[in-house]
Amino acid sequence: MNQTILAPQVLLAEVTHRCPLQCPYCSNPTELIKKQTEISTEVWQRVFAEAASLGVLQVSISGGEPAARRDLTKLIKAARDADLYVNLITSGIGFTQQRLTEIIEAGCDHIQLSIQDVDPDGAELISNSSGSLEKKLKFARWVTDASVPLTLNAVMHRLNLDRLPETIELAITLGARRLEIANVQYHGWAELNKSVLMPTREQSDSTNQIVDQARQKHQGQLLIDYVPVDHYAEYPKSCMNGWGRVALIVAPDGSVLPCHNATNLKHLNFTNVNDASLENIWYESEAFNAYRGDSWMPDVCKSCDRKDIDFGGCRCQALAILGDPAAADPVCSRAHPKNLVEPVHAAATLIHTKEIKYRSNA
Amino acid sequence: MSSQLIPSATILQFESGVRLKHDAVRNRYVVLGPEMLVELNETGTAIMSKVDGEADLQTVIQSLAEQFQVEPRDIEMDVTEFCTSMVMRRVLMP
Numbered sequence: 001m002n003q004t005i006l007a008p009q010v011l012l013a014e015v016t017h018r019c020p021l022q023c024p025y026c027s028n029p030t031e032l033i034k035k036q037t038e039i040s041t042e043v044w045q046r047v048f049a050e051a052a053s054l055g056v057l058q059v060s061i062s063g064g065e066p067a068a069r070r071d072l073t074k075l076i077k078a079a080r081d082a083d084l085y086v087n088l089i090t091s092g093i094g095f096t097q098q099r100l101t102e103i104i105e106a107g108c109d110h111i112q113l114s115i116q117d118v119d120p121d122g123a124e125l126i127s128n129s130s131g132s133l134e135k136k137l138k139f140a141r142w143v144t145d146a147s148v149p150l151t152l153n154a155v156m157h158r159l160n161l162d163r164l165p166e167t168i169e170l171a172i173t174l175g176a177r178r179l180e181i182a183n184v185q186y187h188g189w190a191e192l193n194k195s196v197l198m199p200t201r202e203q204s205d206s207t208n209q210i211v212d213q214a215r216q217k218h219q220g221q222l223l224i225d226y227v228p229v230d231h232y233a234e235y236p237k238s239c240m241n242g243w244g245r246v247a248l249i250v251a252p253d254g255s256v257l258p259c260h261n262a263t264n265l266k267h268l269n270f271t272n273v274n275d276a277s278l279e280n281i282w283y284e285s286e287a288f289n290a291y292r293g294d295s296w297m298p299d300v301c302k303s304c305d306r307k308d309i310d311f312g313g314c315r316c317q318a319l320a321i322l323g324d325p326a327a328a329d330p331v332c333s334r335a336h337p338k339n340l341v342e343p344v345h346a347a348a349t350l351i352h353t354k355e356i357k358y359r360s361n362a
Numbered sequence: 363m364s365s366q367l368i369p370s371a372t373i374l375q376f377e378s379g380v381r382l383k384h385d386a387v388r389n390r391y392v393v394l395g396p397e398m399l400v401e402l403n404e405t406g407t408a409i410m411s412k413v414d415g416e417a418d419l420q421t422v423i424q425s426l427a428e429q430f431q432v433e434p435r436d437i438e439m440d441v442t443e444f445c446t447s448m449v450m451r452r453v454l455m456p
Binding site: 007009053054055057058060083085087109110112147148149151177178219220221223 | 377378379380381383385387388392394395396397399449450451452456
């Protein structure tokens with residue numbers, strides 16, 4: 001497709017894969033990047049400056065747990081000095097109130113805090129870390145006390161979806177401005193734990209209703225972003241808002257990726273920020289151009305009126321389920337009239353939490 | 363909170379962690395907030411440029427009317443609706 005390539009607006013800076021928690025749905029790839037290969041403060045400073053001149057407006061500093069980097073305050077300052085809007089995506093673990101004050105003074109604009117469950121035992125089961133919920137609640141209060149906007153990010157799955165109403169109430173109680181109700185995306189670690197985490201069809205249906213009602217009830221107070229279970233959807237998710245269309249990711253070792261899990265696509269080579277400019281990588285690299293536009297699409301997608309809505313869906317999912325990264329997203333009911341993704345029903349299986357495969361340490 | 367229009371005496375100010383920015387690469391103004399980007403057209407830019415934490419909605423309407431040489435009542439509804447939508451999205455504080 002000869003369509004003009006638009007400048008990116010969002011940079012996801014995965015500054016480390018190290019994390020004190022071991023959530024079995026971690027969005028990091030299963031092959032984690034070690035501390036020794038993480039890029040330095042100076043390289044990140046250059047990355048933020050290059051991103052801003054390329055057209056990036058927002059950076060999300062993420063991980064792993066970004067607080068695992070001792071230079072986090074410097075990284076935040078560098079991003080803000082580049083005139084980027086700085087979102088920090090954190091577990092809240094590893095912060096003292098003093099350190100939080102430092103990063104706010106350095107220019108952190110917004111904090112997104114993950115919570116595993118509103119039930120302390122559920123939170124411990126998922127994070128494989130004791131007392132994590134209590135620490136997070138304390139952290140949330142420090143954030144709102146400092147008048148920094150707080151987003152609560154609640155990752156939902158079969159073991160905690162029944163507590164969604166309490167999760168929404170917690171966001172209100174904590175004074176969060178945003179709530180992300182994000183169903184697990186079944187790639188990487190989550191794919192390994194699908195049998196435990198995949199919600200039932202019934203849970204998924206009632207979630208849609210609860211979210212609609214909460215949006216009505218808390219309109220103008222709590223903004224709710226909702227990521228449904230895409231396996232139960234009729235059409236694919238608009239993965240990354242399109243490959244190489246809006247966002248780019250810089251991994252802890254400096255590899256530049258079009259999505260978190262792109263390293264699963266073994267046939268692609270991802271250029272490192274040490275070897276080329278972000279501009280060159282965004283516009284010219286083979287990896288970023290691989291699934292841009294519609295020339296890579298199968299005919300069923302190319303001729304589809306939804307191709308400008310979902311941009312062909314998720315490439316990792318096509319590879320995982322169909323063995324072909326250029327196939328139509330397996331979720332799509334138009335491309336695959338026979339259901340490729342089997343729903344789980346309430347009475348079908350017992351949940352064996354002992355089968356949870358926790359994320360390892362980076 | 364219902365989606366009724368904000369009163370004309372509402373002081374217009376940005377929520378914490380929300381700001382107006384000139385996007386030099388695309389030659390436009392945008393509002394940046396928590397994982398949020400609001401693209402502004404010319405009218406939106408004119409309105410948001412007058413948000414200073416002191417002027418109320420009525421004053422902003424008056425000032426826009428002078429700037430564009432129109433009658434305040436001709437733009438009152440549009441500006442009020444726009445500002446209300448910004449309050450609902452937590453860009454502006456009510």
